[in-house]
Amino acid sequence: MALLEIQNVTRRFGNFEAVHDVGLEVEAGEFFTLLGPSGCGKTTLLRMIAGFDAPDAGRIFLNGQDLVATPPEKRPLHTIFQNYALFPHLTVADNIAFPMRMAKLGERAIAEKVKQILDEVRLSEMGGRYPADLSGGQKQRVAIARALVDRPHLLLLDEPLAALDLKLREQMQIELINLQREVGITFIYVTHDQGEALALSHRIAVMDAGKVMQVGRPEDIYEFPANRFVADFIGVCNLLEASVTAAEPDALTLDIPPLGKVGAYSPQSLPVGRHGVLALRPEKVRIDSQIVAAPQENHFSGTVRALIYMGDITMYHVEITCDGASGLTIKALLPNSQARGASFFEVGDRVEIAWRYDAGRFVYE
Amino acid sequence: MNRFLQRSLLSGPPLLYLLVFFLLPTLIMVVVSFGWPGEQGGLAPLWLRDAQGFHLDLTLDNYADFVSTTLYLRLLAKSFWYAVLTTLICLVMAYPLAMLIAKSDKRHRNLMVLLVILPFWSNFLIRVYAWMIILGPQAGLSQALNGVLALFGWGPVSLLFSPFAVLVGLVYVHLPFMILPLYANLEKHDPGLMDAARDLGANRWQCFWRVTFPLSLPGVLAGSALVFIPALGAFAVPDILGGTGGIMIGNVIKMQFLEARDWPFGSTLSIVLTLFALGVTGIAAWLVRRRGGSYV
Ligand SMILES: Nc1ncnc2c1ncn2[C@@H]1O[C@H](COP(=O)(O)OP(=O)(O)OP(=O)(O)O)[C@@H](O)[C@H]1O
Ligand SMILES: [Mg+2]
Numbered sequence: 224m225a226l227l228e229i230q231n232v233t234r235r236f237g238n239f240e241a242v243h244d245v246g247l248e249v250e251a252g253e254f255f256t257l258l259g260p261s262g263c264g265k266t267t268l269l270r271m272i273a274g275f276d277a278p279d280a281g282r283i284f285l286n287g288q289d290l291v292a293t294p295p296e297k298r299p300l301h302t303i304f305q306n307y308a309l310f311p312h313l314t315v316a317d318n319i320a321f322p323m324r325m326a327k328l329g330e331r332a333i334a335e336k337v338k339q340i341l342d343e344v345r346l347s348e349m350g351g352r353y354p355a356d357l358s359g360g361q362k363q364r365v366a367i368a369r370a371l372v373d374r375p376h377l378l379l380l381d382e383p384l385a386a387l388d389l390k391l392r393e394q395m396q397i398e399l400i401n402l403q404r405e406v407g408i409t410f411i412y413v414t415h416d417q418g419e420a421l422a423l424s425h426r427i428a429v430m431d432a433g434k435v436m437q438v439g440r441p442e443d444i445y446e447f448p449a450n451r452f453v454a455d456f457i458g459v460c461n462l463l464e465a466s467v468t469a470a471e472p473d474a475l476t477l478d479i480p481p482l483g484k485v486g487a488y489s490p491q492s493l494p495v496g497r498h499g500v501l502a503l504r505p506e507k508v509r510i511d512s513q514i515v516a517a518p519q520e521n522h523f524s525g526t527v528r529a530l531i532y533m534g535d536i537t538m539y540h541v542e543i544t545c546d547g548a549s550g551l552t553i554k555a556l557l558p559n560s561q562a563r564g565a566s567f568f569e570v571g572d573r574v575e576i577a578w579r580y581d582a583g584r585f586v587y588e
Numbered sequence: 589m590n591r592f593l594q595r596s597l598l599s600g601p602p603l604l605y606l607l608v609f610f611l612l613p614t615l616i617m618v619v620v621s622f623g624w625p626g627e628q629g630g631l632a633p634l635w636l637r638d639a640q641g642f643h644l645d646l647t648l649d650n651y652a653d654f655v656s657t658t659l660y661l662r663l664l665a666k667s668f669w670y671a672v673l674t675t676l677i678c679l680v681m682a683y684p685l686a687m688l689i690a691k692s693d694k695r696h697r698n699l700m701v702l703l704v705i706l707p708f709w710s711n712f713l714i715r716v717y718a719w720m721i722i723l724g725p726q727a728g729l730s731q732a733l734n735g736v737l738a739l740f741g742w743g744p745v746s747l748l749f750s751p752f753a754v755l756v757g758l759v760y761v762h763l764p765f766m767i768l769p770l771y772a773n774l775e776k777h778d779p780g781l782m783d784a785a786r787d788l789g790a791n792r793w794q795c796f797w798r799v800t801f802p803l804s805l806p807g808v809l810a811g812s813a814l815v816f817i818p819a820l821g822a823f824a825v826p827d828i829l830g831g832t833g834g835i836m837i838g839n840v841i842k843m844q845f846l847e848a849r850d851w852p853f854g855s856t857l858s859i860v861l862t863l864f865a866l867g868v869t870g871i872a873a874w875l876v877r878r879r880g881g882s883y884v
Contacts, residue, residue: 275783295786308784312802321798325789369788 224287226251226409227272227377232281234267241267243433244281249411251376254403256412258420259430260456265413268430269379272411273302285377296325300377301370305385307362309354309369316341316350319369326373340368360391364398371406380412384419396422417457421445429453445504450586454502459538461503461553465585467493475585477501481551482543485521488581499587505556507582510539510568514575522577527568528552535559539568541576614862621855622646629849650856660840660857664864667837670751671820674758678766678815679808681759686770686807687800690777697775704767712761716828719757723747723829749831757825762818766811773807774800805876812872817865837861 225248234242242264249255257265270276272283274295283290290298301322309318316337323333341347344364354362363383370378383399384392400423403410414420420427421441428438429452437449448454455462468484469476475487479501487501516522529540536558543551555576557567568574624632624647636645654660689700707715721727730747737743747753777800785795801808823838830836837857844854 273783273787275786294791295783296789296791302784302787304780304784306778306780308778308780310781310784310799310803312799312805321785321790322788324798325794373789 225249226253226286227411228284228287229268229272230282230284232268232271232278232283234264234271234276235279240433242271242278245430245433245435246281247428247435247438249377249409251409252407254400254410254412254423254425256414256420256424256427257430258414258417258427258456259436261415263430264433265415265430266381269302269381269411269413272377273300273379274298299375300379301375302379302381303366303370303383305382307354307366309362309365311354313353314350315346315352315354315357315365318354318365319372321369322373336372340372344368359387360395363387363395367399367402371402371408374406375408377409377411380410382413382415385414385416392419399423421457429456431456447584448502448586450588451500451502454500454584454586459505459554459556461501461505461508463501463503463551463553463583465499465501467495467497467499467585470495474580477585479551482523482545485583486519486580487583487585489585493585493587497587499585501583501585503553503578503583505538505554507578508553508555509577510541510555510557510574512568512572512574514577516577517579519580520577521580522575523553524573524575525553527570527572527574530568530570532559537567539574541574543576617855617858620852621650621859622648623852623855624649625850625852629851631851650853651860653853654856654860660837663835663837663840664860667820667822668864668868670754670758670822670836671816673755674762674819675766675812675816677755677759678763679812682763682766682770682811686767686774689767689771690774701768701771704764704771707764713824713828716757716761716825719753719760719829720748723753723756748829749834751830751834753829753831754826754834754836757829758819758822761822761825762815765814765818769810769814770804770807773804773810777803809873809876813869816869820865820868821861 227247227249229245229247232242232245233240245264245268247255257268259265267276271278272290274290274293277291285298285300310321313321319337319340320333323336328336337350338347341350344367346361346364346368349357349361349365354365357365366383384395387395396419399410399412412420412423421444424441426438426440427444429436429444431452437444437453439447444453445457448457448460451462454460463479463482463485465477465479465485465487467475468478470489470493472492473488473490475489475493477485477487479485485501514522523543523545525541525543527539528542531538531540536556539555539557540552541555543553553576559567561567619634620631623634624645626632632645634645635642685704689697689704692700722729724730725746725748733747734744737745781799781803782795785799786792790798821838821841822836823842826834826836826839827842838861841854841857841861844850844857848854
């Protein structure tokens, strides 16, 4: 039995459906991420799990128990809010003691646990300070300590790192991963940052406009997007309009207008004429001044029209020329691996590109 | 230099105003409280000219009079209790109201605040006189009460000209001064803190006493000072609603200046009252700060 089960949950604000028929299962011990663009309903869903909001339809089970009648203070879970929501009138130690005082624990036990968790989050010296006197990263750690101190079954985190700068964010990401592994508490983590989601999660649910678009491990989501939205939202992707012209077992032949026939791979067999997009990651496209096409590879030549130098890598926008016709641009990515100098190619260079049939993923709605 | 000039230009005029119309009169009162009353009332000259030449003619008699006359001490104590009761009743009544306003829809808040200060649009004395009618023997309130009392063979009692009437009047007059600072404080509370408190296991009652109330202490303190200090020195309300037995220390001060024309003693009473009010609010603020930590 899953720790948390969300069944057909819908939440409307007036005529607007912020969350539409969402079903999810989260296992105990998982680091589960809700990923989606701003306004897709992540916070709304999280608030329903925490009990601040109730679904208009559907049910939420925790440990097999329907949560509908349980008020937030009785749910064995805690939330870490985006602005941390530390109590400004309480010291760090009193903030952390808050959930245990509510649970009427003895002051002796409380003091011990506070000291222990302050050590764990490396804030031993800060117990007597007020939240106003802490840095962003320290506030973050206090919020985490306060939410973990009484070992909830589930921790909900709503974009907890959004307010931190890049360096601190990366550091906190590592701390979060380690912490989650150590305490073994299930995390449901909300973010609109796909890099963060890929880096942290065991599994990700990609959401758009109130709906779950795909659930899966980070590598599944990245490598095998279930639809155009996921392909586009996660990472950078070439999305080439295509239709099926021939489908044999495993092998697929697509028609991509200016390019003509393109080989692709599909686990399912698809009917001829099916329209969709070929999702092709730039790092899977080979680019060189001359390429000898291997079998099972698509091969085209074109001109570099733009390049985006990003330090470690460069993204080349290659305009394909094929039978004199041109217009389609494919992005290809190269690590800047040479010892000196910047990019391999310049704008205007003639190049050849190639990718394996099974590098692209044909998705259709 | 430029910044200094800017600052002095901005804060200069109000500071000057306070200096001339607040500090100076207070100092004058302090000096006068050590003076002698004049033959015809008012103040006797502070300087005396005799064989030795000019010298100051001051006395501690006024203060000695105050300390040795139990009437004044009793009146001060009575005024203190009236002011404390008024403050507490105002607090208990204003808090839910301020919370209601602070939690209601943004569009309605301004209207509700307007309603709170609406009474200020009519004259203070007229509003207090209105209570004379409301509490008067002919009014429905008295009649109903005495009707009920008569059933038990008690009464009749007079609502008007009683401590009750004075308290009603004081609470009525000062209530907005409690509501406004409380509202201003509560309105700024982050509703996310309530969510956090409940999330961490606090029920609504605990949410209030552990989070909302401690956070509102600055507002409670400000409102209490705004009610307690004027209520302590009130004279119009007890004059109109209190009858002969209802006088407070403020009435005595007024009498010293207007009827007895003993300005030095009136000044002494004023100074004592001011120091007393300062002392009480200071102690209250200190107590709250000690319990609320450095946050308040
Ligand atoms: N109380 C509410 N009343 C009306 N509409 C609401 C309410 N709460 C949320 N919404 C709407 O529901 C949609 C989803 O909001 P939600 O806060 O869940 O988005 P989100 O995915 O958390 O976005 P973000 O990444 O910006 O935080 C938004 O369009 C929002 O305007
Ligand atoms: Mg959100």
